[in-house]
Amino acid sequence: MPDSEGLSSVKGFRYAAVEAGIRYEHRLDLSLxxxxxxxxxxxVFTTNKICAAPVRxxxxxxxxxxxxxxxxxxxxxxxxxxxxxxxxxTITRAVADAVGVSPESILAASTGIIGxxxxxxxxxxxxxKLVSSLSPQxxxxxxxxxxxxxxxxxEAYRSFTCSRGNFSIAGTAKGAGMIAPNMATLLVFLVTxxxxxxxxxxxVFSRCINKSLNAITIDGxxxxxxxxxxxxxxxxxxxxxxxxxxxxxxxxxxxxxxAEKLVMDAEGATKLARIIVEGARDDDDARKIARAAANxxxxxxxxxxxxxxxxxxxxxxxxxxxxxxxxxLSIYFGDLCLLRNGVPQNPPREEMIKSxxxxxxxxxxxxxxxxxxxxxxxxxxxYEYVKINAxxxx
Amino acid sequence: MPDSEGLSSVKGFRYAAVEAGIRYEHRLDLSLxxxxxxxxxxxVFTTNKICAAPVRxxxxxxxxxxxxxxxxxxxxxxxxxxxxxxxxxTITRAVADAVGVSPESILAASTGIIGxxxxxxxxxxxxxKLVSSLSPQxxxxxxxxxxxxxxxxxEAYRSFTCSRGNFSIAGTAKGAGMIAPNMATLLVFLVTxxxxxxxxxxxVFSRCINKSLNAITIDGxxxxxxxxxxxxxxxxxxxxxxxxxxxxxxxxxxxxxxAEKLVMDAEGATKLARIIVEGARDDDDARKIARAAANxxxxxxxxxxxxxxxxxxxxxxxxxxxxxxxxxLSIYFGDLCLLRNGVPQNPPREEMIKSxxxxxxxxxxxxxxxxxxxxxxxxxxxYEYVKINAxxxx
Numbered sequence: 001m002p003d004s005e006g007l008s009s010v011k012g013f014r015y016a017a018v019e020a021g022i023r024y025e026h027r028l029d030l031s032l033x034x035x036x037x038x039x040x041x042x043x044v045f046t047t048n049k050i051c052a053a054p055v056r057x058x059x060x061x062x063x064x065x066x067x068x069x070x071x072x073x074x075x076x077x078x079x080x081x082x083x084x085x086x087x088x089x090t091i092t093r094a095v096a097d098a099v100g101v102s103p104e105s106i107l108a109a110s111t112g113i114i115g116x117x118x119x120x121x122x123x124x125x126x127x128x129k130l131v132s133s134l135s136p137q138x139x140x141x142x143x144x145x146x147x148x149x150x151x152x153x154x155e156a157y158r159s160f161t162c163s164r165g166n167f168s169i170a171g172t173a174k175g176a177g178m179i180a181p182n183m184a185t186l187l188v189f190l191v192t193x194x195x196x197x198x199x200x201x202x203x204v205f206s207r208c209i210n211k212s213l214n215a216i217t218i219d220g221x222x223x224x225x226x227x228x229x230x231x232x233x234x235x236x237x238x239x240x241x242x243x244x245x246x247x248x249x250x251x252x253x254x255x256x257x258x259a260e261k262l263v264m265d266a267e268g269a270t271k272l273a274r275i276i277v278e279g280a281r282d283d284d285d286a287r288k289i290a291r292a293a294a295n296x297x298x299x300x301x302x303x304x305x306x307x308x309x310x311x312x313x314x315x316x317x318x319x320x321x322x323x324x325x326x327x328x329l330s331i332y333f334g335d336l337c338l339l340r341n342g343v344p345q346n347p348p349r350e351e352m353i354k355s356x357x358x359x360x361x362x363x364x365x366x367x368x369x370x371x372x373x374x375x376x377x378x379x380x381x382x383y384e385y386v387k388i389n390a391x392x393x394x
Numbered sequence: 395m396p397d398s399e400g401l402s403s404v405k406g407f408r409y410a411a412v413e414a415g416i417r418y419e420h421r422l423d424l425s426l427x428x429x430x431x432x433x434x435x436x437x438v439f440t441t442n443k444i445c446a447a448p449v450r451x452x453x454x455x456x457x458x459x460x461x462x463x464x465x466x467x468x469x470x471x472x473x474x475x476x477x478x479x480x481x482x483x484t485i486t487r488a489v490a491d492a493v494g495v496s497p498e499s500i501l502a503a504s505t506g507i508i509g510x511x512x513x514x515x516x517x518x519x520x521x522x523k524l525v526s527s528l529s530p531q532x533x534x535x536x537x538x539x540x541x542x543x544x545x546x547x548x549e550a551y552r553s554f555t556c557s558r559g560n561f562s563i564a565g566t567a568k569g570a571g572m573i574a575p576n577m578a579t580l581l582v583f584l585v586t587x588x589x590x591x592x593x594x595x596x597x598v599f600s601r602c603i604n605k606s607l608n609a610i611t612i613d614g615x616x617x618x619x620x621x622x623x624x625x626x627x628x629x630x631x632x633x634x635x636x637x638x639x640x641x642x643x644x645x646x647x648x649x650x651x652x653a654e655k656l657v658m659d660a661e662g663a664t665k666l667a668r669i670i671v672e673g674a675r676d677d678d679d680a681r682k683i684a685r686a687a688a689n690x691x692x693x694x695x696x697x698x699x700x701x702x703x704x705x706x707x708x709x710x711x712x713x714x715x716x717x718x719x720x721x722x723l724s725i726y727f728g729d730l731c732l733l734r735n736g737v738p739q740n741p742p743r744e745e746m747i748k749s750x751x752x753x754x755x756x757x758x759x760x761x762x763x764x765x766x767x768x769x770x771x772x773x774x775x776x777y778e779y780v781k782i783n784a785x786x787x788x
Contacts, residue, residue, distance in 0.1 A: 049718050297775075
C-alpha cells in the first residue's frame with residue numbers, strides 16, 4: 001500500500017535528525033533534508049510582519065537552486081534582530097560546507113520560543129554528525145524531530161502515473177494548534193521526484209496550499225515562523241499539460257491529508273469538523289462564510305459540548321462579510337437539516353444529539369445565493385486547549 | 395455620591411420588569427423603559443447580516459419621536475422570519491396602547507435563544523401589569539431583568555453642570571461574553587435629561603460607542619441582537635458648543651464605565667486586561683493592533699495562565715494589518731519593559747510573574763511608527779469560559 005508511505009519513499013532525498021541540545025538535552029531538535037541533485041523550490045511563508053530570521057533567509061533564497069533545508073525545533077529565532085539573521089546564515093553555511101554545496105542553496109526553518117538567540121556554536125558543532133547520518137531511511141525520524149506539542153508525527157504520500165512514468169510526492173508537517181509552546185508554527189516540507197518547472201511549481205503549490213493548509217483553522221493566530229516548502233528536481237524536461245495536472249492532483253491530496261492530520265492533532269481537540277459551504281455568491285464568499293464559522297469560539301465550544309447550535313453558525317455566516325440573507329440560509333449537521341431557507345426545522349432532539357456524537361462531524365451551510373463552494377477544517381476548543389496554552393510558561 | 399447612582403437618578407423616566415414566563419417560570423424576563431415626554435433617540439445596532447426582528451424594527455423607528463423601549467430576555471426573536479417581525483410589531487403596539495402613545499414611538503430589543511418564535515400572546519397578556527408597575531424607582535430592577543449569563547447587574551451614572559444647568563446621564567448594559575446562552579447579545583440602554591438635538595445625538599453617540607463598547611472584546615463574536623440606544627428629551631432649545639462637549643464627555647464616561655463592567659463580568663474571566671497601543675502610524679492602525687492583541691486566543695490563554703508572553707503580543711501586532719516593524723516595537727506589562735525596539739529585555743522572572751498577578755493588567759504596545767493611540771479592554775479565556783459555552787445546550 002504505497003499511500004501509507006512517507007518521505008523515505010521518494011527517490012533522491014536523504015534525511016537526518018540529531019540532539020543538538022538547543023534548549024533541552026536529550027531531545028531531537030536539529031534536522032536536515034538533503035537532495036542528491038539540484039532542486040527548484042516553491043515556498044509559502046507567514047504574512048505576519050513580525051517574521052523570524054529563517055523566514056527572511058528562506059524567502060530571499062527560494063528562487064535559487066536548492067540542495068537542502070535545515071530545521072530546528074525549540075527556538076523560533078524570531079524577534080532576534082540582525083544577530084538572529086546572521087546566526088541563520090552561519091548555520092546554513094556550515095550545512096553547505098559539510099554537504100559540499102553552495103550556502104545559497106540551503107533553506108532554513110525554525111520553531112520554538114520567541115526572543116531568544118539561537119545557541120549558534122552548539123548547532124554548528126552538531127552539523128558534521130547531522131550530515132554524516134543522512135539517509136533515505138530517516139524520513140520518519142525527521143517527521144518526529146520537527147514536532148513540538150504535536151502528539152503524533154505526520155507524513156503523507158501519493159504516487160501517480162503519467163505519460164512520463166511513475167512519480168511520487170511526500171511531505172511532513174507539524175502544527176498542533178498553529179501554536180506550540182510560546183507561539184509557534186506550522187512547518188510543512190514536501191519532496192517529489194517529479195520534475196516541475198519553477199514557475200509551474202510556484203503556481204501549483206500556491207493553489208494547492210489555498211485549498212488545504214489555508215483552509216484549516218485551529219486558533220486563528222498566525223505565527224511568525226509559518227513555512228511550507230516543496231523541492232522538485234531541477235531538470236530541463238519538466239511535466240506539462242495533463243501530466244502537470246496529475247501532479248497537481250496528487251500534491252493537493254498530500255496537502256489535504258497533512259491538513260487533516262494537523263487538525264486531528266490540534267491541541268486538546270476532541271472533534272474534527274468539516275465546514276462545507278455551498279450556494280454562496282462565489283467561491284470567495286464561500287471561503288468567508290466557512291472561515292467565520294470555523295474560527296468562531298462559540299461554534300468551537302459548541303462542538304466540544306456536542307451542542308447542535310445552528311444559531312451560532314447562522315450568526316457567524318451573518319458577520320462573515322459574505323452576502324447572506326436569513327430567508328435563503330440552510331444549515332445541516334451531517335444529513336440532518338436544522339435550518340431550511342431561514343426556517344428552523346426542529347428535528348427530534350435525539351437525532352440532533354446523535355449528529356454531534358462522532359469525532360468527525362460534517363456541517364453544511366447552504367447560502368442559497370449562487371454556486372460558490374469552499375471547505376474548511378476546524379477543531380473544537382476544549383478544557384485541554386486552555387490548559388495547554390495557559391500552563392505553558394515563558 | 396451621585397456617581398454611584400443609576401437609571402433611577404435621571405428625571406423623567408420610569409421603569410418596570412415582570413415575570414412573563416417567556417421561556418422559564420419565575421424569572422424577570424419582560425422590561426420597559428418609558429419616558430414621561432417625547433424623546434429623540436440614537437441607536438447603534440449589530441452589523442450582522444442575520445439580525446433579529448427587534449433590531450429591524452428599532453432600526454426602522456430610530457428617527458421617530460420615541461416614548462419607550464420594550465425589552466425581553468430568554469428569547470432573541472432571531473431567525474424567526476416575518477412571523478417574528480409581526481410579533482415584535484404586535485408587542486410594541488400593545489405597549490403603546492397601554493401607555494397611551496403612538497405604536498411608532500416604541501422601540502424593542504430581545505436577547506436569548508435563536509430560532510424560536512416569541513410566545514406573543516403571553517407577552518401581550520403581561521403588558522398591562524408591566525405598564526401599571528412603571529416607576530422611576532425601578533431602574534435597578536430593570537438592570538437585573540435584562541441579564542442573561544451576567545453575574546451582576548450593570549449600571550453607570552454621571553452628572554454634569556453646564557451653562558444651562560445640571561444634567562445627568564445613566565445607562566445599563568448586559569453582555570457577559572457578548573454571548574449569553576445560545577449566542578446572545580450586548581444590550582445597552584441610556585437615558586438623559588439633557589436636551590440634545592437628534593443630529594448631534596447621532597454623531598456624539600456613535601463617536602462615544604467607538605471609543606467604549608467597540609473597544610472591548612470578549613470572544614470576538616458579533617451577535618444577531620446587539621443594540622445600544624440612548625433617549626434624550628425632544629425640545630427646541632438643545633445643548634450646543636461647550637455644553638454639548640460636556641455632555642459628550644459625560645456620556646463617554648458612562649459608556650466606558652459600562653464597558654469596563656461588561657469585561658469584568660465576562661464569562662469565566664479572571665483577568666481584565668487594558669491593551670494600550672501608542673506610537674502607531676495613526677489611530678486606525680493603533681486600533682488594529684489593539685484589537686488583534688485583544689482578540690488573540692493565545693494572548694487570552696496566556697493572561698489566564700499569568701504568563702508574561704510578549705511573543706504572542708508581538709505576533710498579534712505583526713498580523714494585525716497595521717504597519718509594524720520588529721526593530722521599532724516595544725512591549726510593557728504594567729511598567730515592566732519586556733521588549734524595547736525589538737530587543738528582548740529579559741527582566742528578572744519574579745518581576746515578570748508579579749506583573750501578571752493582579753486581576754487588572756495593563757499591557758502597553760508602542761509601535762514606534764507615529765502618534766496613533768487606541769485602548770482596548772479584554773478578558774482572559776479560562777476553563778470556566780469553555781465550560782459555560784460548551785455545557786449550554788440548545
